[in-house]
Amino acid sequence: MATPAPVVDPVSGLRTGAGPDLDHLTVLAGLQDAFQAGIDGADPNAPVPACRRWRVRNLVTHLGRIHHWAAGQARRRQETPLGRGPFDLAPFYATQAAEIRDTLAALGPDASSWTLLGNGPASFWRRRQAHETLVHLHDLRAARLGSGAAVADTAPLDVPADVWADAVDEVVRLFAPRQVRLGRAAPLRAAVGLEAFDVGWSWVLGTADGVDRQHDAPADSPDVVLRATARDLALVLWGRLAPDEVDAQITGDRGALDDALAGRIVP
Template sequence: MVEVRDFREMGEALGDACAVLRSNAVVAGLDAEVPTCPGWTVRDLVAHQGLVHRWAAAYIARTGRPAPDAIVLAEADAAPDLLDWFDEGMVTLLNAVAAAPADLDVKFFLPDAPPPRDAWLRRQVHETSIHAADAMAARLGRPPRGDELWVSPGLAADGVDEVLTGFLVKRRPETDLPGPRSVLFTATDAHRAWWVNLTHDGALTTRVDGEAPEADVTVSGTARELYLTVWNRGRAATASDPGLWDEWAERVKVTWS
């Protein structure tokens, strides 16, 4: 069963991720390239995240259909200060989340997720945290290491869980996966593990509680290392078959559409 993390803690995590994204964007500069998002500059990254925050805020607050992407991105392009525009979206999102009732009745798109209010907050925490890591990459000129991340092992493990039990399982059966094979993912510092069975029909993920079953491939690393790796931000986690990561990068992608 999915862990429902503390609502206040997750709200603070969202604010922290926004602060990290913003501060790294300032240091890197809006015209800097983002190594972890080929073809993007920091300007593109900030505009994208501001777009997602506004979309999520409108959906959570149920204020009507979110504005089309093109309109929001044009607004970002016209903003006198893009980072101020980003801040406005962050505040709008945080206010929408804070005002949402615990029993918020909206749809959520990933399987095995917390209740909708918590699921949407969780989604925005990890969406923003990963893009904050992208802003770090722009500043550093390389993907950040796990020990350079600000997120706690518990929060990083939660982000791994969202990928393995949500995005990976939701993929259409006709979409190629890095299989057929079974893969055991272990977060060495968070006491969390996931057994993933990849087949031609899709993926099945089981959270491991106790002795782990045998697997064709084993993957291990700190929770932060796993977090970055499953989100295709470097390859800090160690796999018994290193070729897994080539297939993973090609076939396991989360995109905005």
């Protein structure tokens, strides 16, 4: 039986209760190394399956630009524009990856930064950039293999389950509520339960009455429950895989799950 996941403060990216926090900066560095290695030999014109019209060159440029922008946000400065490109992809990414990593290491986790939720600690960006890189590393491997579903069998990401679980938590506690607040998504019409059986944790996204209360589990039971590994839950929430493409159990109102996943719960 899954238990409620440890509560992570979306502003700091740190747990509010007992238990160790992830070393997001170390996680970020490892993911960046894997992404960098994947650029070598990748076809810049290969399509990225989950990213509409993107090609690999767009993916690499996007992640590099996001690293550069986030470094500015962490320092509370407007970033210097990088120009339109085109760029030599491998050195371009290496430069931006080093910038965000070195910036966050130099600032320390408690430095005052601009975040997606207003002013907050720089630890926010350690977590956010780790998960940004995680999802796009999956995209890069999916582009090489031709589909996201092939990654798990052919070129799986060497990432611990608790990192994937943290990515689930970020969607539930940060992005889904923020999308509603910004008017980019409507409140979910039904409560969606998420259970990661490999870590034994659960989350609830939305409520049955459509009120946006993702920060606290609702009193009513979920209308539908999606049970899978933390990895698969994260990739489903980010639209990289469909529920039918993973080893998942779905109990309850499948239509409510489909509506939630179609509802722009992530940017």
